[in-house]
Amino acid sequence: MAMDYCGRFGKALLIGINILFFLLGVGLLVAGIVANVNVIADEVLPPLNKVELAGNDLGNFFYLIPELITFNNETKEVLLKSLQENYIDESLSSTNDISNAWNYAFLKFNCCGVNRVQGTTNDFDLTPWCTTSGECQQTNAQIPRTCCVGVTESNYKSQAPADCYASVSKDYNTQGCYDRFQQLVQSSSAPVIGVAITVMVIELLGFVFAIVLCKQTGSESMAV
Structure with a gap:
């Protein structure tokens, strides 16, 4: 039961992360355009x-x-x-x-x-x-x-x-x-670097959150 729940949750998490990355990708593109427009x-x-x-x-x-x-x-x-x-x-x-x-x-x-x-x-x-x-x-x-x-x-x-x-x-x-x-x-690339760092942090947090939640769910199932 715990593994089944973890599997469903993991799928939902992956979908959510993909959507988030898509939105952040758009933000990165916009930031790049804004950062570089009128530079040259x-x-x-x-x-x-x-x-x-x-x-x-x-x-x-x-x-x-x-x-x-x-x-x-x-x-x-x-x-x-x-x-x-x-x-x-x-x-x-x-x-x-x-x-x-x-x-x-x-x-x-x-x-x-x-x-x-x-x-x-x-x-x-x-x-x-x-x-x-x-x-x-x-x-x-x-x-x-x-x-x-x-x-x-x-x-x-x-x-x-x-x-x-x-x-x-x-x-x-x-x-x-x-x-x-x-x-x-270097000054115009700062917004792009900021968005990239944000993406990496969210990815890491999502990965850690999925592992912790699955372990907690498995422990609760064992206890029952």
Whole structure:
């Protein structure tokens, strides 16, 4: 009798847990969407889809929570390669989509380059913008105007101060985009991690509860 009751209870418990996990799964999905929406601008994602990282398009990579949490040297190297091979101009509408995407990233996330900018020697030195053609190659600029503090898409060309882009002495974003992206991802993944931990705790409690209840039911049957 006890085993029969335990079996029925166990089946009901499993059904209940499956329903609960389904609901929590929906919650996890929603949390992931909410956490990541607007983290990367629409203008930045499409061009980044042309760059691969660990077998994934870099644009889609920003939605892969497990991999994003583990930023590493490979991530930085891929970003640096993307910048140094593709950055051709500080414009938002050049012939290179990836170059445009970097400029959008600088404006939206208040970062500059991949590594921290500390002066006129920086990540842009090996880009086509500095080695082939562009204001950097012409020695009129050391970093893009899009890296300057307080500028927007509509005014960066006219409002960026020379102390920022020409001499790199002040009014520029010092933080590299690698560190900035890492901060954004780690902060936005917190809701997802919280839901995952909740799921694990509920699963453990359900398992323990089923064992205890079955043992108690068996003991009461033996006593009768």
